[in-house]
Amino acid sequence: SPGGCITYRYKEFREVLSEQVGAGPETVARCLLDYDTALCGYLGVARNPPPSSPKNKKGKVASRAKAGSKKSKKATPTDPAPKPSLAGIVEEVVVRGGAVRFYVVGVTENSTGVFLTQNEECEGAPHGIANQALPLSREKYTQARASLRVVYLDHLEMWRGEVRGEEEREAREKEEEARGELDLRMHLHRPRQSRISRDIQRVRAAELEAHRDRIGRHARAVASEISEVRARGGTASDSMGTEEDEYRQKMEDLARSLAQITSSVGLQQVEKMGKHLLEKRLERVEKIGSEVKTSIQTSLSELSSANTAFRASLKLFSEAGNYCPEEVELFSHRLERLAGKLSVVGPQVLATVAQASSAHSQAATNTFSQFYNKYHLYWSDVCHLEEVKKSLTTLQLSVRSVVADSNLQASRLHDDITRTREQLESGDHTHLLESVPLLVTLLTQRIVYLHCRATVQQEGGSEPHFGRGGGWAANRNSPYLQ
Structure with a gap:
């Protein structure tokens, strides 16, 4: 589990940190040993006695150099004292605090350097040290050499003890600090798993609520669009009705104007006007029905596409989605009901619009038929009157x-x-x-x-x-x- 993995990593980190903190004193000890070895070599002393005696001057100098090169070996409390046979090599034994002995290797008479490493004839001397001797007398040289050695040796012993103690104290403090910090982190980590579980539950609950809100908004939008489609069909019917009233009023005006016309030519003109009004009315009804039909079909097609896309977005967690099977089943059922409504509402509204168009077209035709019946009566009367008038004119001519x-x-x-x-x-x-x-x-x-x-x-x-x-x-x- 995530909590167990984090606990294991904390423990592993604690062990690694303890090892690193525990290795600190050893590292400092190695650094001190290297420093001590270098300093002893620089001062020309050794913690251990030289291994053998030289046979000549050059060999004596070489032995002193070899002793200087082996100064890195620490003396232990069980180290034996220098043998009498080494008296010719060891010039002086310096004993400092803690019963630590330093063996001073003798120098040649023709050596003018303050330290052993300043002798040009020393083949084993360390590199990087100046090779020019100071112009000092033998007494001053001996006195300065002894003073410097004593001071450096005292400083070396005191400093080594301080550094070791400081390092051990810092190691203990770091270990205690690390242990306390890790214990605190572990203490804070214990309730984290339950908090993570609660957070996951809260996030999931928020996601479920967001999903419900989303499907609710989609359903409300579809319902609103369906209502708008129905209202659009009703508006088209009302518009046709309003224009039908205007058309009927115009046809009635034409019918009333028939009584004032006394010639067949005028009646023919009125008939043409009535036919033109009928054609315009039928074209207008057909245009309104076609526009409403196209608009409704477009809206329903867009709604159906949006509903299908919403259904396709309901993916399971196994399909890189964010829905569980129960949600997918619930929401799919609701979307299917919306799709069913869309499939039912569309034909209903289109049928209503088509019925309204047919009814208004029939009403326009009936209105024109009524007008034409009146026109036919007036046409018969006017034609008869014209025939009578023509007969009277002929009779008048005959009488004359x-x-x-x-x-x-x-x-x-x-x-x-x-x-x-x-x-x-x-x-x-x-x-x-x-x-x-x-x-x-x-x-x-x-x-x-x-x-x-x-x-x-x-x-x-x-x-x-x-x-x-x-x-x-x-x-x-x-x-x-x-």
Whole structure:
């Protein structure tokens, strides 16, 4: 578990830190040993006696150098004292505090350096030390050398003890500090696992609430869009109804205007206007229905796509998602119900819009039919009146022609009567026999024309009888009618 792993890592870190802190004194001891060895070599002393005696001067110097090179070996309490045979090599034995002995190797008489390493003939001397001797007398040289050695040796012993004690104390303090800090961390870590579990539970609860809120917002958005789609269909129906009222009012105005039209040409113009209004109305209804249908289909398609995308986003934890199987099942069921609503609402609204379009188209056609019925009645009346007017005009022309013929007949008769009267008054009987038959003929024709023909009936064929008879049809062959 995560808590056990962290505890194990704490313990492992504690062990490693303890090892590192415990290795501190050993490291300091090694550094001190190296420092002590270098300082003893610099001072020309050794904690252990030289191993052998030289046979000549050069060998003696070489032995002293070899002794200086082995100064890194520490003397132990069981180290033996220098043998008498080494008296020729060891010039002096310096005993300092703690019964620590330092063996001073003798130098040659021709050596002028203060220290052994300043002798040019010393082959085993350390590198990096100046090789020029100080111009001192033998007494001063000996005194200075002894003083320097004593001071350095005292400082070396005292400093080594202080450093070792300080390092051991710091190691103990660091170990105690590390132990206390790790114990505190372990103490603080113990309730961390439960806190992590609670945090995970809180985060998961927040995620569940966020998921519910998200599906709720999606459902509300879909429901709102469905309501808007339905309202859009209702708005389209209302718009068609409003325009239907305007169209009906215009058709009624056209129908009322028929009463003021007295010509067939005017009626034809009104008919064209009515047909144009009908065509515009049908086109408008079809356009509104098509626009609403396209808009509703687009909205429902977008809603269906969004619903499908939301369903595809419900991935399990095993599919790199953030939903558990129960949530996926619950939310999928809810999304399927929304998809079912969308599949039902779309056809319903489209059917309603199509029904409204068909109803308004039929209403427009019915309104035009009513107008056309009135138009047809007016058209029949106007056409009949025009025929009557035409007949009257023709009859008037015929009457005028008949009156002219009658006037011409009367004028001829008047002229013949006047001429016959003049002949009688003048006593001209020569032409009287010719004028009287002509006058009788004209009178007969006039009487017949005026429907006052005298029918002569004689008993025995001698007495005339005057009565009405004949007529225009009976005398259509009169020469006055040609």
